[in-house]
Amino acid sequence: MSGDFEGFDARLRRIERNKRQLANGYELHMQNDGLIVARPRRSRSLGVPPRAIILFIAGVLLFKGILIASLGPLAYGERVTALGNGSIVEQAGAWVMQIDPVSAEIGARIAHYLK
Structure with a gap:
């Protein structure tokens, strides 16, 4: 039973990490099967041009x-x-x-x- 909880906790951590990343902006992409997936927007570098x-x-x-x-x-x-x-x-x-x-x-x- 503890193995199930470890898998569940890992999934919760992954969902929370994705949620934090998507909070900074996201882009929608369509996969080959037609499913629309939100991906985190790439952060721009703060370097001097x-x-x-x-x-x-x-x-x-x-x-x-x-x-x-x-x-x-x-x-x-x-x-x-x-x-x-x-x-x-x-x-x-x-x-x-x-x-x-x-x-x-x-x-x-x-x-x-x-x-």
Whole structure:
């Protein structure tokens, strides 16, 4: 008799698990025999889309280019060096804000329009 209860308990646990999964949304599918079955909807990943990452990097490069164009490369370099002498967070900011070839080129092209 205990074997029957174990099977019954296992079936109850499976039904409760399916009920919890279906509570987050479901899709109806028709099987080959015509029976309509509800299946849990797949959850979407919460990752950051690649387009957002690319736009963020482009924004940072454009911001650095505008700062380089407005301050000039020497003054900008001095400020980044001064930022590098600060705390860990400031040093990380200095690493991100250091002049790279792309931001230097953007700054050179924008400088013509700022004068």
